[in-house]
Amino acid sequence: MTVNVLLALIVLAAVLARFKRRRCSRALLALALILLLAAGCGPLPVWLLAQLQSGYATTAPISWGQRNAIVLLGAGSVRLAGSSEVEASLFAYGRISKAAELYRECRHAGRECKVEVSGGDARWLGQPEAAIYAGDLQRLGVDAADLLLEPHSMNTWQNAQFSEPLLKTYGADRVLLVSSGFHLRRGMLYFTHFGIHAVPVRADYVGGELSWLPLSYNFAMADLALHEYAGIVRYHVYDAMGWNVQATKPGAL
Template sequence: MTLLIVVLLVLLGVALRWRRKRSAGAWAMGLGVVMGLGVGCGPVPSWMLQHLQGGFDNRPPPQWSERNAIVLLGAGTYTVPGEDRVEPSYFAQGRLLETVELYRACKSAGADCKVFVTGGDVQSHGVSEAETYQHSLLAAGLPAADVQVETRSQSTWQNAQFTKPMLDGYGAQQILLVSSATHLKRSLLYFAHFGIKPLPMRGDLLKAIWTPYPQGWNFAVADAALHEYIGIARYYVYNAMGLNAPAIPARE
């Protein structure tokens, strides 16, 4: 998205200069170049991540309650070429590892713990994210009785909405939310709307690369961060317009 904006600005500048609007064309081209360098060389995505991931850098060990729920948010799946098999995406690996580590730590503390995996078949691969991740968790040694799936949700908003009754049914005294650090701020906002106040646990942390020349990685990082900021802004706009589902008060 950010690279497309840069290209469009430069093309706009060329078009304006061709139509003899040299001053406006120079401004558009200059803005495109500055944005391209700011994003591609690292400063802009670094700033975006700092305000998005701030507070999630450290991972303090949780104080386990008697009943604990670990909610794992999906990060996509992919089909294995040449095989009739669907696996968690590259971006889901850190979340899966964090979930396994949290579950084992919970059990080591002698507490009751359930994992709730949420995510539908967003990419139309024929199997939901939740079921795909469940298979990986069971392969890692988690018992089937402790891994529950929610397979309908198509978005982070629905992750929160559809997981709510499952968590209420379990009666969790503590809820841990596992996702990427870039995704946690928006996820916490959505879950809070449905009366869920979880402890955020990051599965991975993104970092931009500062370089003297533009790098594609930095554009990808900026796009990921921009997606989250748009999701946060959309929540407040929809709330102001009365388009969101009614908020649910959190339990004391």
């Protein structure tokens, strides 16, 4: 996203220079340089990610209910090169590990606990994320009988929308939402829309890296953050226009 904006600014500056609009051309080139340094050298992704994740940097002790649901949000899957095998993506393992950790804590406290795994086959690899992650969770000690699979959602909005009936059927009196720190703000917004009062639990935390030279890593982190902000802005715009699915009354779950 940020690289595309940079290229667009440079191309537009070149076009304006061709038509002898040199002042406008120089202004666009200066803007492109500022964006290059702000994003590539780290200040922009550092600030954007800090704003997204600041509320989830620390996790308060969990107060377990009698019937607890740990909702694990998907983070993609990949097909292994040269084979038909599909496994969780690099970005998913922190979430899977945190969900298993919470499950063990819940069981140690003597409470009933289910892990709801939400994620469909968004990349058309032949297996939904929910099924792939379920195998990893079982290898980490989660009982198969305590898994609730939601294998149809293709994005975070559908994660929330399709999780609501599962959680209501189970009758959870405590819901924990497990995802990456940068993703929790948007995830909580969507789950709240569908009446799911959840406790956010951060599985991992990312940040930009300050550098004297532009780094591709920082551009990737800036794009990651901008994707989350775009989802949040889109939600509010759609809500104002009446385009969102009707909200569930607060406290319905």
